[in-house]
Amino acid sequence: MQTQIKPAAHADAAACRTIAYSVVLLAVVGFPIVVPGALSSYGFEVGFRLLLLMTLAEAWNLLAGYGGLVSLGTASFFGAGGYMLMGLMNFAGLPVLPALLASAVAGAALAALVSPAVFRLKGLYFTVGTLALAEAIRLFMINTSYFGGATGWFAVVDPPSVQVLYLWAWVLFVFATIVLSLYVSSRLSIALKAVRDDEAAADQVGVRVFRVKLLAFMTASALMAMAGGLQAVKLGAIEPYGMFGISWSVDVLSVVIIGGIGLRAGPLVGTVFIVALSEWLADYPDVHLAITGLILIVVIRCAPQGLTGLAISLWRRRNGRRTQTGRADAAGAQSALERG
Amino acid sequence: MENVDIVINSLVSGVLLGGVLALAALGLSIVLGVMGLVNLAHGELLIAGGYLMVFVMQPLGLSSLLALPLVAVLMAALAWPLQRYMLQPLADKPPESAMMTTFGLSIVLQNVYIMLFHADTRSIQFGNGVSSIQIGPVGFGRIYLIGFVLSIVVILAVHFLISRTAFGRDLRASASDPVAAAVNGVDVRRVHGWTFALGAACAGVGGVLIGSIFAFTPISGATYLLNAFAIVVLGGLGNIFGTLVGGLLLGVLQSLGGLMLGDGYRDLVGLVLLLLMLALRPQGLLGRKGG
Numbered sequence: 001m002q003t004q005i006k007p008a009a010h011a012d013a014a015a016c017r018t019i020a021y022s023v024v025l026l027a028v029v030g031f032p033i034v035v036p037g038a039l040s041s042y043g044f045e046v047g048f049r050l051l052l053l054m055t056l057a058e059a060w061n062l063l064a065g066y067g068g069l070v071s072l073g074t075a076s077f078f079g080a081g082g083y084m085l086m087g088l089m090n091f092a093g094l095p096v097l098p099a100l101l102a103s104a105v106a107g108a109a110l111a112a113l114v115s116p117a118v119f120r121l122k123g124l125y126f127t128v129g130t131l132a133l134a135e136a137i138r139l140f141m142i143n144t145s146y147f148g149g150a151t152g153w154f155a156v157v158d159p160p161s162v163q164v165l166y167l168w169a170w171v172l173f174v175f176a177t178i179v180l181s182l183y184v185s186s187r188l189s190i191a192l193k194a195v196r197d198d199e200a201a202a203d204q205v206g207v208r209v210f211r212v213k214l215l216a217f218m219t220a221s222a223l224m225a226m227a228g229g230l231q232a233v234k235l236g237a238i239e240p241y242g243m244f245g246i247s248w249s250v251d252v253l254s255v256v257i258i259g260g261i262g263l264r265a266g267p268l269v270g271t272v273f274i275v276a277l278s279e280w281l282a283d284y285p286d287v288h289l290a291i292t293g294l295i296l297i298v299v300i301r302c303a304p305q306g307l308t309g310l311a312i313s314l315w316r317r318r319n320g321r322r323t324q325t326g327r328a329d330a331a332g333a334q335s336a337l338e339r340g
Numbered sequence: 341m342e343n344v345d346i347v348i349n350s351l352v353s354g355v356l357l358g359g360v361l362a363l364a365a366l367g368l369s370i371v372l373g374v375m376g377l378v379n380l381a382h383g384e385l386l387i388a389g390g391y392l393m394v395f396v397m398q399p400l401g402l403s404s405l406l407a408l409p410l411v412a413v414l415m416a417a418l419a420w421p422l423q424r425y426m427l428q429p430l431a432d433k434p435p436e437s438a439m440m441t442t443f444g445l446s447i448v449l450q451n452v453y454i455m456l457f458h459a460d461t462r463s464i465q466f467g468n469g470v471s472s473i474q475i476g477p478v479g480f481g482r483i484y485l486i487g488f489v490l491s492i493v494v495i496l497a498v499h500f501l502i503s504r505t506a507f508g509r510d511l512r513a514s515a516s517d518p519v520a521a522a523v524n525g526v527d528v529r530r531v532h533g534w535t536f537a538l539g540a541a542c543a544g545v546g547g548v549l550i551g552s553i554f555a556f557t558p559i560s561g562a563t564y565l566l567n568a569f570a571i572v573v574l575g576g577l578g579n580i581f582g583t584l585v586g587g588l589l590l591g592v593l594q595s596l597g598g599l600m601l602g603d604g605y606r607d608l609v610g611l612v613l614l615l616l617m618l619a620l621r622p623q624g625l626l627g628r629k630g631g
Contacts, residue, residue: 116619124439125378128614129614131562132615135562140608142604286455290447290448293451296447297441297445301426
């Protein structure tokens with residue numbers, strides 16, 4: 001669950017790799033936007049889900065991978081963002097973009113509000129606290145009549161086409177990637193990792209533990225809320241069971257753990273895997289989830305760095321073996337020559 | 341005077357329900373206290389007890405009182421290998437690994453329940469629990485009283501097991517200092533295995549009783565887990581007496597909350613209480629500061 005901190009000598013190379021990776025990724029995912037007809041509308045639908053999950057996973061990875069804060073409350077912020085956006089669009093007539101920014105503010109504010117509760121007793125309690133938060137908000141929204149109750153809200157404005165939605169999701173993903181790349185390459189992430197590895201020691205050397213965690217929590221929550229806002233735009237109708245459903249929290253956690261926690265490519269690999277699995281088993285949601293849970297258990301046990309980490313180590317081992325067999329062959333040839 | 345009667349009624353049923361809730365939280369509390377493990381599959385273990393009762397014990401025609409210990413034994417037998425082969429190997433990894441594994445387990449169990457038993461709502465008919473008891477102005481379902489008495493008996497039995505037996509001594513030693521316990525000849529791995537089995541057995545019995553009072557579905561687990569967690573945080577960690585007090589308190593508050601705000605808010609009471617406790621008094625109601 002811990003990422004390795006690379007030695008300083010490799011930092012520049014790592015930064016170059018990260019930038020190159022990001023550019024290639026953004027270009028590939030952005031490709032259908034510039035080339036018309038590159039994707040069918042089903043393709044855009046799936047692409048939208050991929051981008052949304054990747055954005056959520058990147059945000060979750062900041063919390064869990066860098067901060068050691070394993071959240072089961074993604075749905076709280078996702079749902080809060082969706083309701084904020086829909087409320088502002090329906091009742092204040094705001095266009096999507098400012099409403100989306102307001103969603104981000106709502107997500108960050110909610111994170112700040114609950115931080116005294118979920119940061120107490122540290123570690124494992126954060127997971128339970130965030131799970132409780134999501135369930136509490138869901139139950140509240142179902143029972144109270146203020147926010148449309150169990151039926152929720154319908155959008156006054158018609159949802160845009162899948163192509164436009166895909167474009168927005170791409171913009172949000174680019175935005176999230178930039179924000180998180182800046183975050184991760186700044187001093188902030190060093191303090192965050194210090195808190196993750198030893199909270200007491202970090203406190204001793206003057207790291208403001210609560211503030212460091214709070215900033216990461218607010219940043220991640222703002223991004224999650226924006227993703228929720230986009231989902232609300234796409235659905236055109238929101239209700240508490242879906243927007244605050246635990247499946248968002250489960251999906252995001254599975255994506256990052258299966259993809260590879262704390263690895264740059266982890267969220268991408270995990271998202272493709274999870275979305276492919278759910279498309280394949282679309283008619284059997286219970287089988288799909290049971291298999292996801294099983295994979296989760298196996299990955300935690302056998303590949304703590306996820307599929308990405310597994311692929312990297314397999315590739316290294318294979319390369320290593322090839323050089324070794326190469327040497328053995330050479331030695332064999334040498335001795336054969338000598339004998340001959 | 342009618343209003344007073346309603347309040348007294350809900351206080352009484354709250355206390356009785358609280359005893360059952362305490363038993364439902366006991367397994368979570370023991371496993372957390374001894375193994376330092378947040379068992380996110382605890383809710384699904386409770387439900388497993390309910391399904392064992394509905395689909396194994398009752399079709400066999402066993403009487404409810406006889407079925408209860410059988411459920412406990414079966415649950416322990418099912419849970420022991422889970423700990424041995426799934427959680428024990430993660431002992432050297434960061435504590436999140438084991439917790440996430442239990443989360444994976446909860447997802448698997450939840451969906452296996454849906455596949456096997458469908459999403460239908462189930463309820464358990466426990467003995468002659470449907471009839472009601474009327475004492476003066478106070479009336480409540482017989483099952484509330486049966487559940488309360490049985491829960492208190494089980495909780496006292498577990499208390500005895502932990503405070504008076506050789507296994508209990510090993511368990512307490514492993515909880516307070518696993519390394520020192522191991523040095524002194526306690527097989528900590530074995531203790532952890534049996535602790536998890538004991539927790540699951542308590543959960544099974546608690547699940548049967550909760551399922552007799554309220555109906556349950558394959559996805560009730562999250563609510564069960566969070567209620568149990570609220571009780572553990574209320575009562576303070578690894579403290580059987582605290583768990584009992586937390587359970588009684590949550591039972592009363594849930595009943596009053598349901599009465600004042602409507603039945604839909606019943607489960608919200610536990611969640612809000614959990615978040616408030618974490619924010620204001622994380623050491624539990626009975627705990628001392630810094631504990």
